[in-house]
Amino acid sequence: MARMLMKGTYNILIPLVLIYGIQAFEICPKLQGYLLLIDDVWSVETWENIRNWLPYTKGSKIIVTTRFQAVGAACSERDGTDSLHTIKVLSEANSKSLFNLGVSESRSSKYTIDMEKEEVHEEIWKYCGGLPLAIVTMAGHVACNPTKNNDDWNKMCRTLFPEQVVPLTLDGVTRILDYCYNDLPPDLKTCSLYLSIFPKGLTISKKRLTRRWISECFVTEKQGLSAEEVAETYFNQLISRKIIRPEDHSSNGKVKSFKVHDMILEYIVSKSSEENFITVVGGHWLMPAPSNKVRRLSMQSSGPKHVNLTKGMNLSQVRSLTVFGSQNRRLPFHSFNNGIIQVLDLEGWKGMTDKHLNDICKMLVLKYLSLRRTEVHEIPSKIEKLQYLETLDIRETDVEVLPKAFGQLKRLCSMLGGSKTPKKALKLPHEKNKEPMKALRILSGIEINEDSTAVASLHQLTGLRKLAIYKLNIQEGGQTFKQLRSSIEYLCSCGLQTLAINDEGCDFIDSLDTMSAPPRYLVGLELSGKMERPPKWIEDLNNLYKLTLSVTVLRTETFKLIQNLPKLFTLTFTLSVQKDDRDIVDILEENKLLTDREIVVPPGGFKSLKLLRFFATLVPRLSFAVTKEEVMPALERIDMRFQAFEGIYGIETLKSLQEVHLSVGNQADEITKFLVDELKDSPNHLAKEYAEKWPQIITD
Structure with a gap:
């Protein structure tokens, strides 16, 4: 990124203050001298508003960083250009290389581009002014539009860059983002707007996002693909278009988490606010209060000044609530219409207690409930009222056992419990399910012991695609041992794709060697704990992608x-x-x-x-x-x-x-x-x- 830095020499300032946030503008006028760092100013107008707040105090210094030359010039106009330090933008050679790399990364079998024939591509990267964000964004757009011809690209360049090749301003970058956003298919527009729920700088879990897309019905089954497969396709398209960038990868090579560039996120938040798609409260963005009813609410700040920012808002139509920040705060549960909330994501909220679950169990159409890393200890039997629940995430909590009513959640697809570090597991309810949970696809983080009567009906979960047993405490050769082994063999024949078992002394894993047929559908297998030998049938698992052994x-x-x-x-x-x-x-x-x-x-x-x-x-x-x-x-x-x-x-x-x-x-x-x-x-x-x-x- 091009950045400019105001510089100068100064003596020791008394007092010397380093302040983050808007509070600086309240404190600086009271000081005899100050040193103020303002990072990442995006427009001349923003700088002028800041400057008008600050007193001209002898001996004080202001350091400003920005991505835009116009802002740098405005900051230094009173002192002369000697106080402007310009970090060079990318050279033409590096700009072209970055553009070609971006196009290459975004290619797939669906999007193939002959760089030799598309000479107009050179014109595109030249217009980007050496700014990496503009270059990679346009590269993603080019890569995902293989059917466009030279006339199309020339028309786009005239639309986006009427001034020919000049240094890009914030308006120029915004035009690029606007053009690329408007080019998205409707489904991808919706999925990209949904990113505004997450705070600036947050590393976001892919599964957290895609499960929420499904719960919001933004993604459904299509052309023989499951909703999960469609969501994976949409997610990969957002990567190809450079709207999001991968941060971490899972051991299977797929993207595990991602980030959104600050400028792209600000654009998305602004667009989302315009369309009343998502309302952001607190956090980094200063958004106007919604004029209409709030439909999706993201509470991003844990500071005391933001506790009452929902006061006066019409929350009766909120269908999605997400809370970020670890501080204890009160949530306006009484203001919500329990009959329409579909998504409730309280991951990491330290104000969560068991008594809040009574309110949550009244949200009768809830589809997605995340209590991950909260201080909840027990899931009440009233949860059986949530007949539309599809995802229940209670990982890294103190919940040790599921209630008997768990088996009544007939639409539940993902049951996520326990924790890997330290190793904690979730006990199944002490009751056989009268009716099988046919919708269940993921059962993760569970413990099975001799009292686990639910094991007898485990074989009924024929739709299960992932089974992760974190702890085994059963007697070798006993009834539970035999039932579990029989159930796993049967589920593997029904299409189980991921199996994880941690056996620290029951000799259960060794017994799997005599399964009547190899579990050929497995793509992921984890067998940890004490093992004498790996099952011989592993060599026949031609679809296996990920293998973990003791x-x-x-x-x-x-x-x-x-x-x-x-x-x-x-x-x-x-x-x-x-x-x-x-x-x-x-x-x-x-x-x-x-x-x-x-x-x-x-x-x-x-x-x-x-x-x-x-x-x-x-x-x-x-x-x-x-x-x-x-x-x-x-x-x-x-x-x-x-x-x-x-x-x-x-x-x-x-x-x-x-x-x-x-x-x-x-x-x-x-x-x-x-x-x-x-x-x-x-x-x-x-x-x-x-x-x-x-x-x-x-x-x-």
Whole structure:
């Protein structure tokens, strides 16, 4: 981004004040001298309004940053241009490179563009004034409109840039955003406006967004695709159009979370306010009070000045309420019409208590309810009144057991509970379901013990696509043991796609080896805890994309068993049981003895594997076979988290490897620390041809 900075020299100011927010303009006039930093001013008008508030005090200094040359000029006009420091915009070469990269990233089989033939593309990036936001936004627009011809692009350039090639102002960038927004299909317009619910700078979960789209009926089944698949398609289109940018990726390679650029978000918030689509209260944006009834309310500030900002608003038509901020505050539940609220997202709200659930259970058409990271302890039986509920998220709460009434939620699709760190699980109700929950697709974070009578009806959940059991406490060979095994085998035959089981001592996972048929629909499999051996049928899972196994089966034979899985993207070896478990240590030592104290990754196979991870107290010596045949040819990254480490060898032969991440525990011994340092220093002792191929070693 182009940024200008007012600069100058000054003596020590007394008092020297660093203030964030609008309060600065109230305090500065009272000071004898001040140093004020104002970051990211977007327009001359905004600067003039700020300047009129500030006194001219001898010895004071104002530092302003902006993306726009016109703002920089306005800030420095009284002092001369010597106080203006311009950070150069992108050169023509870099602008063109960024534009072409943006187009390339946004391409797919649906959007293919011949850059050689489309000479008008050059004109587009030249008009963007070297501003990265403008360049990547136009690149996304070009990539997603493959049918447009030269005349179309020329017409667009004349519309957007009537002044030819001049430095872009805020108005120019806004014109670009406006043009790209108006070009969106109606469904994507709605989905992009929905982004205004989230605060500036927030890292947003993809699943949180797409589940809410579905609950708001913005996304439905279409042309043989499920609502979830359509939502995934829409989400990817927003990425291609550069409306959102990926922040983190899941271990399956898909985007896990994202952010929205500040200027794009401000545009979306403004557009959303104009259309009375979403009302934002508090937070970064100063939006006018809605003249119409509020339909979707986003409460973004936890400061005391914003507590009563809903006062005077007509909240009787609110159908969606989202609360951000961790402070304890009162919500105007009494102002809502319980008969129309469909989405209630209170994730992270510290004011949430069990008594609020009585009000929530009156919201009879509620579809999406998130109480994640709140202080709720118990779900009341009254929840059975929420007959339209599709998503219930109570992860990272103190809820330990579901009520008997849980089975009455016939439209529930996603039941999300428990927590991974620390490991906590949600007990199923002590009652058999009289009628199966046929709509249930995700059941995650549960605990199964000998008292779990609901296990007897688990096989009735034939629509289940993900089952994640965080804790098992059942007797080997007992009735619950047999019922659970039978249910899992049956659900796998019905289309279960993701199965996760953490077994710390029931020998349940080992019993899965004798399943009558391989679970061929699985794309994700996680078997953690104590295992003697991986199920042999794993080698037949041709659709498997993500595999997690206990480190207790980390041996050469395991790599040989799974090396021919054609789609395997991520392979993880992990250990979640207690560190002082001597059985685990004995198993690891025995595994090493089987292959001369070294685990060898054989050549050939693993054609699609890109991520290899080891999360355990002890990571034994690991070697990649050095032969003429390639070893893990697509592998890009290795992650290791450990207390003790015995070394990793042969990584210079991994032609695609880019990074090795090592997370060393604070109780690591001197040998482990020495081996880590040796690994980092290895390129200095290798021949040049190997040193140049050495991956980046990152430690923390």
